[in-house]
Amino acid sequence: MSGQLFGLGVGPGDPELMTLKSLRLLKDSPVVAYLAARGRKGRALSIVEGFLSDSQERLPLVYPVTTESLPSTAAYDALIRQFYDESAEVLATRLQAGQNVALVCEGDPFFYGSFMYFHDRLADRFPTTVVPGVCSVLACAAGLGTPLVYRNQTLSVLSGVLPEEELKARLRGAEAAAIMKLGTNYRKVRAVIRDLGLLDHALYAERATMADQRLCALKDLPEDENVPYFAMILLPGDRWEATS
Numbered sequence: 001m002s003g004q005l006f007g008l009g010v011g012p013g014d015p016e017l018m019t020l021k022s023l024r025l026l027k028d029s030p031v032v033a034y035l036a037a038r039g040r041k042g043r044a045l046s047i048v049e050g051f052l053s054d055s056q057e058r059l060p061l062v063y064p065v066t067t068e069s070l071p072s073t074a075a076y077d078a079l080i081r082q083f084y085d086e087s088a089e090v091l092a093t094r095l096q097a098g099q100n101v102a103l104v105c106e107g108d109p110f111f112y113g114s115f116m117y118f119h120d121r122l123a124d125r126f127p128t129t130v131v132p133g134v135c136s137v138l139a140c141a142a143g144l145g146t147p148l149v150y151r152n153q154t155l156s157v158l159s160g161v162l163p164e165e166e167l168k169a170r171l172r173g174a175e176a177a178a179i180m181k182l183g184t185n186y187r188k189v190r191a192v193i194r195d196l197g198l199l200d201h202a203l204y205a206e207r208a209t210m211a212d213q214r215l216c217a218l219k220d221l222p223e224d225e226n227v228p229y230f231a232m233i234l235l236p237g238d239r240w241e242a243t244s
Contacts, residue, residue: 003031003095005126006102007109007119009133010047013210017139018047022131026051029102031094033059035114043230044104059094059101061087088121095126108135112180137178140205140232143215149176150240160185160233168192176237183229190223190233198235206231 006025011017018026026032026048036042042060052058064083065076094101109115109130119128137157141148149155156174158167160181171177171192179189193202202218206228218233 001098002126003097003099003101005091005095005118005122005128006100007113007115007128007130008102008104009108009113009131009135010044010104010106011134012107012136012139012208013043013047013213015047015050017134017209019131019133022133023051025129025131026102026104027053029056029100031057031059031099031101033061033091033101033103035061035063035105037063044106047106048104059090061090084117084121088118091118091122092125095122105133108133111135136180136208136230136232137234139208140178140203140215140234141236143208143213144203144205144234146203146234146236147239148178148234149237153237155237160189164188164192168196171196171198171235174235177235179233179235181229182227182231182233186225186227186231187223190218190221193218193233193235201235203234203236204231205234208232 006029008022008026009019010022032048032052034042034045036045045058064079091101091103103115103118105113105115107113109119109132115130119130122128137148153175156170156177158170158177158179160167160179160183162170167189182189193199199219203216204218204221205213205215207213207230208215
């Protein structure tokens with residue numbers, strides 16, 4: 001019999017935010033796979049490594065290239081597609097040998113999670129279980145102490161990689177928004193928010209729930225600040241108070 005593939009959402013950074021189900025399946029899996037940039041440990045492994053035993057195989061899947069922009073060049077797309085194809089086959093060899101594999105993913109596996117690309121390639125070949133995790137949007141809201149949406153308000157989750165005019169158009173009609181994937185896109189995103197007159201309403205979070213987290217009003221962050229890719233800007237919905 002083949003092994004089972006587990007896509008485990010391990011949360012935004014604080015190991016205590018892992019679910020009990022993720023923790024149980026993690027400890028029971030002989031192979032623990034994780035994604036990482038070349039020369040780095042990987043965020044997901046950093047979250048879970050304190051729970052691993054010496055007998056568990058740690059299987060790194062190393063990106064051939066990392067970038068904070070998303071070029072549409074055929075060469076880039078082909079390179080990333082090849083990486084996922086080849087990495088999926090690495091996992092398949094373990095699964096075909098009857099080993100269960102836990103692929104850990106920071107945040108939630110299906111919310112901008114890289115696990116989804118492995119799911120597309122393997123879920124129709126091997127028994128697969130996906131365990132949701134606390135996503136970064138919710139971690140940032142909790143850290144900042146701000147409700148995101150009240151009553152019937154709609155939350156828009158946007159990528160900071162979007163072109164300036166498209167980002168501006170989407171924010172104009174948004175009741176509340178979370179803008180992810182900042183990094184080198186920060187200056188553009190901040191300028192859009194300023195131009196829309198939303199600077200006083202915006203909140204900033206980076207590495208939420210981690211020891212080095214930073215939480216503040218966006219207006220207090222310099223416009224030339226160097227911010228990490230794993231940073232976010234929140235534009236909460238208008239406050240609503242229940243009345244008797």
